Amino acid sequence: MTAEERNAIEQHLKGIVLNLPEKPGSYQYYDDTGTIIYVGKAKNLKRRVASYFNKDQQSSKTRMLVSKIRNITYTVVNSEEDALLLENSLIKQYRPRYNVLLKDDKTYPSIAITKEYLPRIFPTRHIDRKGATYYGPYSHVPTMHALLDLCRRLYHPRPCHTPMSQEGVESGKYDVCLDYHIHKCAAPCVGKQSHTDYMANIEACREILKGNTRDVARRLREEMTQLAAEMRFEEAQALKQKYDLIENFRAKSEVISNVSYDIDVFSIESAEKVAYINFLHVVNGAITQSFTFEFKKRLDESDADLLALGIVEMRKRFDSHSKEIVLPFPIELPENYATQVVPQQGGKKTLLDLSRQNVLQYKFDRLKQAEKLNPEQKQVRLMKEIQTQLGLPKLPIHIELFDNSNISGEDAVAACVVFERLKPAKKRYRKFNIKTVIGPDDYASMREVVERRYSRLVEENDTLPDLIIADGGKGQMEAIRSVVVDKLHLDIPIAGLAKDSRHRTREMLFGDPPISVAVKPDSTLFHLLTRMQDEVHRFAITFHRQKRSKRQVASELDLVKGIGEKTKALLLSRLGSVKKIKSASLPELQAVIGEKRGESLYEQLHTEGKA
Structure with a gap:
């Protein structure tokens, strides 16, 4: 596109923006094909749309959206609430490329009560408002079936599918079926149950489906008490059985409080590309709906914007008219x-905590599910977390860790372990004998090893790490920095893993001067860092033990004539230690290395002992 064409487009859009009304409404952006690419809402259309073209306040994603806009239309409405509802409706209709996308498009089942002379109650995914009243939808299908089962066991709504009219019942058109004989129906179709009694039962079912189980139970108890007072014990017993059924259901359902809250509760948990929103619908203090859904982000939407959009969507979907909404923070909604x-x-607050617990669990489950489908995704996520926590310029794909090991300066060694994509690359592990340091000086040992390691990598033009981690705190980090940065002039980030008095990983340090990085001790990342620290420590300790063992063996057996490396190894593998070799009898030594060599070894060891 030429500069002239770009300028013509900008002038065209500027003319539209200048003529926008300062009223509430919804605005739509179009691309060069005439496709709606973004839908938004505003209290003031002119002010809101103009903000997109303020280059000083544009994010990179907003700049990308604005570069695609070729036309703008708008719809004026009477209120902010209408603007919110219209925005939600247009997003669902056009699914614009740059709007957040509600990833859940499932049709959840509802419970229908038909508008017949003898209403039926059944589950359905097809909504026909003229023919029935609907309750739900139910995102948790077992809850729906539990409610249906409760209604059927308490009030026996007819289970048949036959359309029934008043004329048909009064004319004797219908016959008694098996459901009557097995006590699943009271046969209102043939007059064995009065129409008034049947409709009272249907009304009771409506109250149950609305979540008013507490009121239903209270009325049953009152009727039962009245019947007992009138000595009508058989009828009272029948009501008691119903009362026990509904109380048992209420005990199993999640009743939060004795206070009769009728509210909606929302919480949000946001990630880089998605946001998860939990919705709890509470009637009479009991949760009647619990649903977590997912929005896929397209621009730099804030949690407040996403939550507002989610509230409108869920209240419309579940037909909620609660006058009160419980939220983790205030958001901009119509007055x-x-x-x-x-x-x-x-x-x-208890309800809000429960909602947050649900949204965090949903996020965790989605993460686990994605990681099972793509095992590398977990590594990428953790590398991004390290990158974010430390402010690294790129993903730490190649990480190297260092540790020293010695006893009072004896047999001093160091080790370097390498992790590639957070997995041990054991072929790239390296061991170092300390050559220039005398005595127990861990910092000097670290400087020697790091200089040898990275001088060689630079000389051989080999891959340098994206991150260096010291098994230690500020002192070890500074020792590494003095070589890597000050002496070799390499730009490699350096972190440290400090331990507590029990030698357990306590915190991660980063920066110059080093400061503690906020990594939660119960997080996956903290556990990963602990395993990495344990691995470099294990590798260093193993090498130190090998060197110490070799030196100890050398001090005892290297002075014996006729005993080479293979014979020493054979003796140690069979007898276990130098001490056991020295205490072995002549026949035992001869059984391992032969008659003559065994006799020679026995004489030299015991002659030396007598001397």
Whole structure:
């Protein structure tokens, strides 16, 4: 596109923006094919749309969106609430490329109560508002079946599918079926149950489906008490059985509080590319709906914007008209839409905590599911987390860790372990004998090893690490930095893993001067760092033990004539230690290395002992 064409487009869009009304409404952006690529809402259309073209405030994603805009249309509405609802409707209709995408498009089942002379109650995924009243939808299908089962066991709505009219019942058109004989139906179709009684049962079912189980139980108890007072014990017993059924159901359902809350509760957990929102619908203090859904981000949407969009979507989907909404933080909603509450304590805070627990569990489950389908995704996620926590310029694909090991300066060694994509690359592990340091000086040993390691990599033009981690705190980090940065002039980030008094990983350090990085001790990343630290420590200790063992063996057996490396190895593998070799009898030594060599070894060891 030429500069003239670009300028013509900008002038065209500027003309539209200048003429936008300062009223609430929804605006739509179009690309060069005439396709809607973004839908938004605004209290003030002119001010909101103009903000997209303020280059000083544009993010990279917004700049990308603006570069695609070729036309703008808008719809004026009467209120902010109407703008919010219209935005939600247009997003679902056009699914614009740059709007957040609700990833859940499932049709969840509802419970229908038909508008017949003798209404039926059944589950369905097909909504026909003219023919029935619907309750739900139910994201948790077992909950729906539990409610249906409760209604059927308590009130026996007819299970047949036959359309029935008042004329048909009064004319004797219908016959008694098997359901009556097995006590699943009271046969209102043939007059064995009155129409008034049947409709009272249907109304009771409506109350149960609305979540008013507490009121239903209370009325049953009152009727039962009245019947007992009138000495009508058989009828009272029948009501008691119903009362016990509904109380058992209430005990199993999640009743949060004795306070009769009728509220909606929302919480949000946001990640880089998606946001998860949990919705709890509470009636009379009991949760009747619990649903977590997922929005795929397209621009730099804030949690407040996403939560507002989610609230409108879920309340519309579940047909909620609760006058109060419980939220983790206040958001911008139309003034008359609902009362916002951000609780700090009490029953509503308990509900909000439960909602957050649900959204965190959903996020964790989605993460685990994705990692099973793509095992490398976990490594990438953790590398991104390290990159974010430390502010690294690129993903730490290649990480190297160092550790020293010695006893009072004796047999001093060091080790370097390498992790590629957070997995041990054991072929690239390296061992170092300390050559220039005398005595127990860990910092000097670290400087020697690091200089040998990276001088060689630079000389051989080999791959340098994206991150160096010291098995230690500030002192070890500074020892590495003095060589890598000050002496070799390499730009490699350096971190440290400090331990507590029990030699357990306590914290991660980074920066100059080093400061503690906020990695939660119960997080996956912290456990990974602990395993990495344990691995370099294991490798260094193993090498140190090997060297110490070799020196000890050399001090005892290298002075014996006629005993070479293979014979020493054979003796140690069979007898276990130098001490056991020295205490072995002549026949035992001869059994291992032969008659003559065994006799020679026995004489030299015991002659030396007598001397």
